[in-house]
Every structure is written in structure tokens, then in C-alpha cells.
Amino acid sequence: MKIAKVVLGGAAAFAVLGSAALAQQAHTGTITQLNRLNNTVAIRQTQNGTVGANTGGAAEEFKVGNGISLETLHAGDIVSYSVNDSGGAKTITKLERKPPSAQ
Numbered sequence: 001m002k003i004a005k006v007v008l009g010g011a012a013a014f015a016v017l018g019s020a021a022l023a024q025q026a027h028t029g030t031i032t033q034l035n036r037l038n039n040t041v042a043i044r045q046t047q048n049g050t051v052g053a054n055t056g057g058a059a060e061e062f063k064v065g066n067g068i069s070l071e072t073l074h075a076g077d078i079v080s081y082s083v084n085d086s087g088g089a090k091t092i093t094k095l096e097r098k099p100p101s102a103q
Contacts, residue, residue, distance in 0.1 A: 028098070031077045032059040039064045041073070041092065043081065063091045073097055 033042035044059040062083060064070060073079070073095070082094040 026080055026082050026094075028078065028080050031073060031075050031079060033061075034070055034073060034075060036070050039070070041070065041095070043079065046078075060090070063089065064095065065091050065093050068092060068095050 027043075027045055029043040029045040031041060032044050035041070040061055041064055042059040042061045044057055047057065062081075065084075078098045080094075080096045080098060081092050084091050084093045
């Protein structure tokens with residue numbers, strides 16, 4: 001019984017930490033819309049792989065976290081970003097414009 005509690009406790013901790021790590025993965029995408037008044041940005045994520053990689057998917061709108069400036073960004077910029085998903089609200093925690101040579 002004691003072993004079962006330890007195993008279940010470890011599995012629960014792994015699930016929580018694992019989901020937090022997945023939520024912080026870096027993504028790459030193209031900004032499709034910026035709203036500096038509401039502090040939101042819509043990004044169409046770049047698809048990985050070769051099959052259908054150039055087809056456009058739907059853009060997803062995110063809240064932008066405190067301390068992240070949208071002043072230097074424009075629609076069409078390719079960006080690298082990290083998202084924190086807590087309680088269904090997705091907030092960008094890191095947002096960096098890729099240099100033109102990387103595009």
C-alpha cells in the first residue's frame with residue numbers, strides 16, 4: 001500500500017511538471033494581427049515537417065504578458081514565442097522577432 005502511494009504521488013508530480021514543461025515550449029509563427037490597446041497578438045504557428053508545411057493554418061489569439069513590448073512588432077513578422085496555458089487562458093511569456101536572415 002505504501003509503495004502504491006509513492007508511485008501515485010510520483011505519477012501526479014510528473015504529470016503536473018510535464019504539462020508545465022510542455023506549456024513553455026518555444027514555438028515559431030507569423031504575426032497576423034496586433035492589438036496594442038488590448039495587449040493581444042494573433043499568431044499563425046509555423047508547421048513542422050515537410051508535408052503541407054507551407055499551408056496556412058488558423059491564427060490563434062494570445063494575451064501578452066507583462067513586460068513584453070509590442071511596439072517593435074508588426075503583422076507579417078516571424079516570431080519565436082513561448083506560451084503559458086493556465087486555466088484555459090493562453091498568455092505569451094516570451095516573444096522575440098526573428099531576424100530577416102532567419103526568415
